[in-house]
Amino acid sequence: MDQTVVVVGGGYGGSLVAKALDDVVLIDPREAFVNAAASLRALTRPDWAPNAFFPFGTLLERGRVIRDRAVSVDPRGVTLASGARVDAGYVVLATGSGYTYPAKPNDASTSIAEQLDDLRATHKELRGAARVLILGAGPVGLELAGEIKEVWPDKHVVIVDRADRLLPGFLPEVRDGLRHRLDELGIELRLGTTLTAPPATEPGRAGRVGVTTGQGDEIEADIWFRAFGVRINTEYLADGRLTTLTEHATVPVDEHLNVRGYEHIYAIGDIAALPDPKMASYAMTHAEVVVDNIRAQLAGGRPEAVYTPVPERRILLPLGTRTGVGQLPTPDGVAAATAETVRERKGADLFTARFAARFDRPGGA
Numbered sequence: 001m002d003q004t005v006v007v008v009g010g011g012y013g014g015s016l017v018a019k020a021l022d023d024v025v026l027i028d029p030r031e032a033f034v035n036a037a038a039s040l041r042a043l044t045r046p047d048w049a050p051n052a053f054f055p056f057g058t059l060l061e062r063g064r065v066i067r068d069r070a071v072s073v074d075p076r077g078v079t080l081a082s083g084a085r086v087d088a089g090y091v092v093l094a095t096g097s098g099y100t101y102p103a104k105p106n107d108a109s110t111s112i113a114e115q116l117d118d119l120r121a122t123h124k125e126l127r128g129a130a131r132v133l134i135l136g137a138g139p140v141g142l143e144l145a146g147e148i149k150e151v152w153p154d155k156h157v158v159i160v161d162r163a164d165r166l167l168p169g170f171l172p173e174v175r176d177g178l179r180h181r182l183d184e185l186g187i188e189l190r191l192g193t194t195l196t197a198p199p200a201t202e203p204g205r206a207g208r209v210g211v212t213t214g215q216g217d218e219i220e221a222d223i224w225f226r227a228f229g230v231r232i233n234t235e236y237l238a239d240g241r242l243t244t245l246t247e248h249a250t251v252p253v254d255e256h257l258n259v260r261g262y263e264h265i266y267a268i269g270d271i272a273a274l275p276d277p278k279m280a281s282y283a284m285t286h287a288e289v290v291v292d293n294i295r296a297q298l299a300g301g302r303p304e305a306v307y308t309p310v311p312e313r314r315i316l317l318p319l320g321t322r323t324g325v326g327q328l329p330t331p332d333g334v335a336a337a338t339a340e341t342v343r344e345r346k347g348a349d350l351f352t353a354r355f356a357a358r359f360d361r362p363g364g365a
Helices: 012-021 036-044 112-127 139-151 172-185 280-298 339-347 352-358
Strands: 005-008 024-027 032-034 053-055 064-066 070-074 077-080 085-087 090-093 131-135 156-160 187-190 209-212 218-221 223-226 265-267 315-318 324-330 333-337
Touching: 005 012, 005 077, 012 024, 012 280, 012 352, 036 112, 036 139, 053 112, 053 352, 090 280, 131 139, 131 218, 139 156, 139 172, 139 187, 139 315, 156 218, 172 187, 172 324, 172 333, 265 280, 315 339, 324 339, 333 339
Parallel strands: 005 024, 005 090, 024 064, 090 265, 131 156, 131 223, 156 187
Antiparallel strands: 032 053, 070 077, 077 085, 209 218, 315 324, 324 333
16 A cells, blocks of 8 residues: 555644654645734734744655645545645645634735735734724634733724623633633623624724624724634535535544545544534644554554544633633643633743744744
């Protein structure tokens, strides 16, 4: 059997698989891995922004990176947008999901320089705005608000969401702690609130923003951002040559994270049909299982490592560099994390040092 391992997608899970196995073919249309956890700080602190980008050229020693986009996958390999074909003995599908800018780039296939230019331009627009409207009170919207308030404490920031609760599924003390910290930062929160129409202006561009809530209240701002709308990146599987996608456009997998029906093809991260949240930490846990299974197969064995989803949620949600909330597993079950733990484990550098080690970038900067 062909021993070639092809990894499609170099995000949080895919880059971990590629790094661990090393002698692989990594396919990704981007010049670099973009640490989405750092994108929001990159917007508010343009001098720090290069820390969010990690060129693929330093990831592998024996393997190779193909800068191209997969357009089809079948049991024997991958077809690329360029028309090229990559045959494979093992395939790991790790194409993740898309999200609205600035959490993820407008066009991930553009160069690092172009993406930095976008962030600098949006920073200039944001810098001159006195009032900021954020639509979406999930982790992205909350973290964006925290980053803005840390750089510009006097800006008025309001977050609007149709849901009536923050962080559903997390411990009450985590949700209460989040409310308290948002109040401390002076971030206005309007939950259970719909808009009669979306803002007329383009997100991320300065200009008069006026919206009306379903309750008849007027909200005015000088700039707004969209912080909702996950899009699963599985369009290259829509031809059905490999598998039939679920109604949510995700890939059916078994306990070994094999695509159902194949022992040599895997799917991890946001595209896998699992109950896990669409978060980087889960993708990296999936990646570790797949690495163990492929190593066993390359040595002549069978995939035996099993992934078992757990109902308890985990999260680290910084609100800038100094504060935030979290929920982490302990021997006695999940528990709220202290603000100091959130700062030390994520908020201080947004995992920059971790990815600097993965991509062999000295100093993490």
